[in-house]
Amino acid sequence: MSGALLSAPILSSRGLTKRFGSRIACRDIDFDLWPGEVLGVVGESGSGKTTLLNCLAGRMTPEAGTITYDSATYGPVDVHGLSEARRRLLSRTEWGFVNQDARDGLRMGVSAGANIGERLMAVGARHYGDIRRTAADWLDRVEIEQARLDDRPTTYSGGMRQRLQIARNLVSKPRLVFMDEPTGGLDVSVQARILDLLRGLVGTLNLSAVLVTHDLGVARLLTHRLMVMQGGRVVEDGLTDQVLDDPQDAYTQMLVASILPV
Amino acid sequence: MPALRVSGLTKSFVVHAQGDLALPVLRDVALAVSPGECLALVGPSGSGKSTLLRSLYGNYRPDAGSIRVRHGADWVELVRAEPRTVLDVRRRTLGFVSQFLRVIPRVATIDVVAEPAIRLGMNADEAHRRAEFLLGVLGIPAKLWSLPPATFSGGEQQRVNIARSLSVDYPVLLLDEPTASLDPANRDGVVELIHQRREAGAAIVGIFHDVSVRDALATRIHDVALSGNSVGVHA
Amino acid sequence: MPDSSIEGGAYNYAYLDEQTKRMIRRAILKAVAVPGYQVPFGGREMPLPYGWGTGGIQVTAAIIGRDDTLKVIDQGADDTTNAVSIRRFFAKVADVATTTSTEKATITQTRHRVPETPLREGQIIVFQVPIPEPLRMLEPRETETRTLHALSEYGVMQVSLYESIARFGRIAKTYNYPVMVNDRYIMSPSPIPKFDNPKLDRSPALQLYGAGREKRIYAVPPYTPVKSLDFDDHPFEVESWTECCALCGSRESFLDEMIVDDAGKRMFICSDTDWCERRR
Numbered sequence: 132m133s134g135a136l137l138s139a140p141i142l143s144s145r146g147l148t149k150r151f152g153s154r155i156a157c158r159d160i161d162f163d164l165w166p167g168e169v170l171g172v173v174g175e176s177g178s179g180k181t182t183l184l185n186c187l188a189g190r191m192t193p194e195a196g197t198i199t200y201d202s203a204t205y206g207p208v209d210v211h212g213l214s215e216a217r218r219r220l221l222s223r224t225e226w227g228f229v230n231q232d233a234r235d236g237l238r239m240g241v242s243a244g245a246n247i248g249e250r251l252m253a254v255g256a257r258h259y260g261d262i263r264r265t266a267a268d269w270l271d272r273v274e275i276e277q278a279r280l281d282d283r284p285t286t287y288s289g290g291m292r293q294r295l296q297i298a299r300n301l302v303s304k305p306r307l308v309f310m311d312e313p314t315g316g317l318d319v320s321v322q323a324r325i326l327d328l329l330r331g332l333v334g335t336l337n338l339s340a341v342l343v344t345h346d347l348g349v350a351r352l353l354t355h356r357l358m359v360m361q362g363g364r365v366v367e368d369g370l371t372d373q374v375l376d377d378p379q380d381a382y383t384q385m386l387v388a389s390i391l392p393v
Numbered sequence: 394m395p396a397l398r399v400s401g402l403t404k405s406f407v408v409h410a411q412g413d414l415a416l417p418v419l420r421d422v423a424l425a426v427s428p429g430e431c432l433a434l435v436g437p438s439g440s441g442k443s444t445l446l447r448s449l450y451g452n453y454r455p456d457a458g459s460i461r462v463r464h465g466a467d468w469v470e471l472v473r474a475e476p477r478t479v480l481d482v483r484r485r486t487l488g489f490v491s492q493f494l495r496v497i498p499r500v501a502t503i504d505v506v507a508e509p510a511i512r513l514g515m516n517a518d519e520a521h522r523r524a525e526f527l528l529g530v531l532g533i534p535a536k537l538w539s540l541p542p543a544t545f546s547g548g549e550q551q552r553v554n555i556a557r558s559l560s561v562d563y564p565v566l567l568l569d570e571p572t573a574s575l576d577p578a579n580r581d582g583v584v585e586l587i588h589q590r591r592e593a594g595a596a597i598v599g600i601f602h603d604v605s606v607r608d609a610l611a612t613r614i615h616d617v618a619l620s621g622n623s624v625g626v627h628a
Numbered sequence: 629m630p631d632s633s634i635e636g637g638a639y640n641y642a643y644l645d646e647q648t649k650r651m652i653r654r655a656i657l658k659a660v661a662v663p664g665y666q667v668p669f670g671g672r673e674m675p676l677p678y679g680w681g682t683g684g685i686q687v688t689a690a691i692i693g694r695d696d697t698l699k700v701i702d703q704g705a706d707d708t709t710n711a712v713s714i715r716r717f718f719a720k721v722a723d724v725a726t727t728t729s730t731e732k733a734t735i736t737q738t739r740h741r742v743p744e745t746p747l748r749e750g751q752i753i754v755f756q757v758p759i760p761e762p763l764r765m766l767e768p769r770e771t772e773t774r775t776l777h778a779l780s781e782y783g784v785m786q787v788s789l790y791e792s793i794a795r796f797g798r799i800a801k802t803y804n805y806p807v808m809v810n811d812r813y814i815m816s817p818s819p820i821p822k823f824d825n826p827k828l829d830r831s832p833a834l835q836l837y838g839a840g841r842e843k844r845i846y847a848v849p850p851y852t853p854v855k856s857l858d859f860d861d862h863p864f865e866v867e868s869w870t871e872c873c874a875l876c877g878s879r880e881s882f883l884d885e886m887i888v889d890d891a892g893k894r895m896f897i898c899s900d901t902d903w904c905e906r907r908r
Binding site: 165168323324327330334351352355356369370372373376377379380381384385388 | 406407408409410447451452453454476477479480495497499500508511512
């Protein structure tokens with residue numbers, strides 16, 4: 132991404148609050164995400180980071196606050212003010228969501244090609260050969276052998292499934308990708324491969340992203356900015372390298388100090 | 394006209410785990426660097442040289458003061474700037490050679506070096522050619538270019554670091570012990586490259602432990618231990 | 629009100645009570661107003677179990693009158709057990725003329741075929757439907773399929789066709805082939821062979837579909853576009869035979885393959901008995 136600072140945030144949150152009964156999961160979350168930025172949301176279990184992600188992506192409805200997305204089709208829209216139809220359409224075209232467990236983001240019973248092609252078919256692609264070629268190209272980009280195009284994800288390893296999930300999301304050239312612990316539960320070498328892949332794709336496709344993770348190493352590698360959450364609140368935020376190298380808040384300092392040395 | 398202007402820069406570290414212990418490091422630092430100048434930061438260990446340098450890059454957060462950099466046609470204030478502002482300045486204007494190459498798993502050395510240029514819009518082939526040239530000058534053999542730097546020696550990693558930081562012609566360069574792990578032969582190559590940048594108009598702020606390197610590159614000295622600074626023991 | 633002429637007052641006209649018929653007619657009107665949309669209805673207990681045409685029978689019962697002429701076919705034949713039973717049922721409870729001739733029928737109730745003889749304006753064809761939801765095999769949740777229809781989110785159906793081509797080299801579905809009705813709803817045309825799908829497209833007749841077990845009614849009004857789903861490079865194709873009908877010589881109709889002796893001798897015969905007889 133080169134050139135001048137762009138004029139509008141791609142995603143804005145103001146006063147976002149989500150409750151489950153009397154328990155407040157996240158409270159008064161404010162931020163602006165600018166095009167091309169990857170925002171990391173880190174925190175421990177129960178910090179509210181996943182709830183925040185789900186509210187941003189329209190999967191949960193907050194009790195208070197506004198989330199504004201600068202859509203390519205409709206201009207700035209209130210994510211929770213949209214009709215369900217529009218929100219579902221947005222989430223299949225302009226957004227991506229990479230789940231921690233790839234099974235939640237794939238159709239396990241159909242081939243990899245069908246999985247990748249689905250978003251294209253959902254918006255009217257009707258040429259089998261073209262869809263197949265695009266799907267094969269994407270398998271390549273996520274470093275899965277093209278010979279596996281007709282295999283079902285049940286025959287894939289965990290790392291392959293995750294890469295397939297990534298391809299399935301990116302085929303529609305989304306502008307904003309939500310990621311929930313995209314490398315959680317995977318072997319370390321597999322994680323490394325996927326992180327590299329994500330890093331490369333975010334760069335070449337100029338994606339904006341919100342990435343939830345508890346792993347500060349993942350945050351260091353993938354994110355430009357970081358928000359640290361504790362007990363539903365953002366306790367610190369700033370440039371990733373600055374938050375990790377010069378943490379101001381007591382909780383952030385404790386988190387950073389807790390990283391096991393290798 | 395300066396490319397970088399600092400005034401009133403003040404920073405302490407607060408360690409909450411030790412009962413909010415405050416360690417003041419910088420107080421009211423002021424300096425300015427113009428294109429073609431190389432300002433060497435000197436002072437005893439712990440006087441805040443590295444803290445100052447990292448603050449200039451936005452890696453450390455100052456408590457007070459102003460850091461203004463000439464970014465394109467404008468002056469940009471970096472203290473308390475929005476992240477995207479700092480990111481844009483780092484992309485095009487401000488380069489940093491740190492002592493540590495944070496190793497990105499699996500990315501080939503040639504790609505590590507070319508990345509900043511490609512991100513700025515340079516054509517990939519051209520960026521790779523430039524990377525090859527820099528790696529060549531810095532003595533990294535071609536057979537290592539397609540390997541990730543994770544398995545390289547400290548000195549090799551440092552030279553990859555330097556190549557990466559020089560792949561873009563940054564108007565302002567910050568150098569933190571650029572020759573620290575290098576043997577004399579490689580050191581000279583680095584000094585030559587930095588010298589060329591200075592001659593081409595870059596404004597440079599650097600920490601050079603090696604006196605001969607400092608003498609070769611610096612046009613001015615700034616003593617961090619003087620005038621109200623470094624009351625504590627952090628660097 | 630029971631009709632005193634039916635079995636000495638034991639049954640109401642056409643078996644169902646008047647309120648039920650009215651309810652079903654309301655469902656039919658709604659279905660006709662939104663072609664291809666599945667309308668829930670309060671299905672009644674019928675004198676035969678689910679899976680034997682209770683949906684089709686309820687639809688026919690709601691619309692039939694003494695002036696009608698009813699034809700009933702099962703797999704194209706008027707003379708199979710089920711067709712005979714249902715025809716006899718309506719002859720009794722609706723006091724109505726019956727026929728085997730497609731041309732003469734005002735209402736044709738059918739299981740698994742559309743008659744070869746082209747239908748005319750003013751005729752009604754009633755389909756017996758086992759599973760009305762075309763997405764059922766792809767999405768088991770009723771709540772979700774209703775949402776998909778409401779939002780026109782039919783990617784999953786196209787995915788299943790893609791998958792068929794990936795696995796078999798072609799779209800392997802040969803019956804109950806999904807169609808897009810009036811450019812809006814995907815519909816199951818009931819388990820008719822895909823050979824019959826083109827007959828549905830802009831038919832001059834009214835098509836009514838009844839599913840008894842699932843309690844859904846849907847409809848395609850006359851002259852409505854009905855398009856079979858496909859890909860641009862794998863267009864929809866119907867079945868064809870190298871043989872012709874062994875009895876009438878037809879090369880245009882859907883042929884059943886019959887094994888006629890223990891040695892395995894085969895004959896190909898028109899599935900539509902009326903069509904075949906007329907040609908002979």
